[in-house]
């Protein structure tokens with residue numbers, strides 16, 4: 001029991017009922033959020049949903065009309081940005097181009113009045129952490145995109161902030177470097193055990209790096225959960241549709257029965273909505289078998305081979321389009337064939353229309 005209690009997450013950042021308007025536009029709508037000590041929490045959502053605005057409110061760069069911000073049990077709502085104990089990395093890194101790598105990283109320490117000896121030691125430690133020891137004398141223009149990104153990270157972390165805010169920190173990098181740098185960020189974030197909020201619109205990035213993901217939509221949190229919870233147990237149609245690929249099929253629930261695509265399915269008692277519903281099922285959860293097997297018959301319209309997987313586009317007998325995905329060795333079916341479809345009752349999610 002005691003061990004369990006000691007592992008209870010401890011809230012580090014708390015947003016309480018935040019609202020923000022730009023003129024008549026309500027951009028953040030009564031948003032509350034708790035981020036735990038040492039976790040990496042991704043804010044994910046479509047363009048314009050309020051991710052950057054939320055980050056700026058936490059950093060203190062933007063005033064908001066309502067609500068409070070707490071960091072390490074201290075209210076910081078009215079505290080200016082430089083006194084908030086927050087480090088930030090922006091999309092464009094915002095490094096000082098006329099200063100050397102050393103001076104960029106040393107900047108926050110100088111402002112805090114550190115001695116030159118201590119600054120040298122600390123900057124050397126940080127450059128070591130981001131694996132750029134020996135780069136201190138370089139000009140910023142002499143660095144690659146990935147190296148600049150690491151220096152921006154070192155500059156934000158050198159002051160040992162309570163909270164690290166990252167706003168699309170990898171969007172200037174090419175795809176391969178992005179993947180490498182995101183594991184770098186994760187390594188450093190874990191090594192320092194620093195509470196981090198990471199804004200991205202790239203769901204794969206969020207899924208691979210986050211402890212928890214916050215799905216934002218029009219200034220409202222649609223769901224907070226681990227990547228697995230968000231993908232496998234979306235709370236609503238928006239989240240199911242936004243994360244990954246999904247089939248959204250129209251059906252009807254009456255008691256323990258789901259009427260869908262001309263078939264009747266028994267659904268386990270789980271508080272599903274009654275009446276018209278959208279049934280969400282992931283393409284990889286659909287099983288294909290010979291015609292006559294499974295619950296439904298469908299015609300294969302298209303099969304796309306992608307190496308490890310084959311994507312199938314199918315039409316069910318009553319006209320609905322369905323996507324399925326099979327590992328290549330199991331994908332023995334060809335366009336023009338009729339197949340039987342099946343899935344497990346636990347693999348569907350039902351949402352009211």
Ligand code: ATP
Pocket residue numbers: 022027045046047048049050051052053054201
């Ligand atoms: P993106 O992924 O495109 O960066 P985002 O989720 O970060 O989007 P925000 O930058 O937070 O979105 O913007 C949220 C909304 O607020 C948008 O509709 C945007 O047009 C609006 N907005 C942001 N900044 C301002 C501003 N300074 N003045 C007026 N409207 C603004």
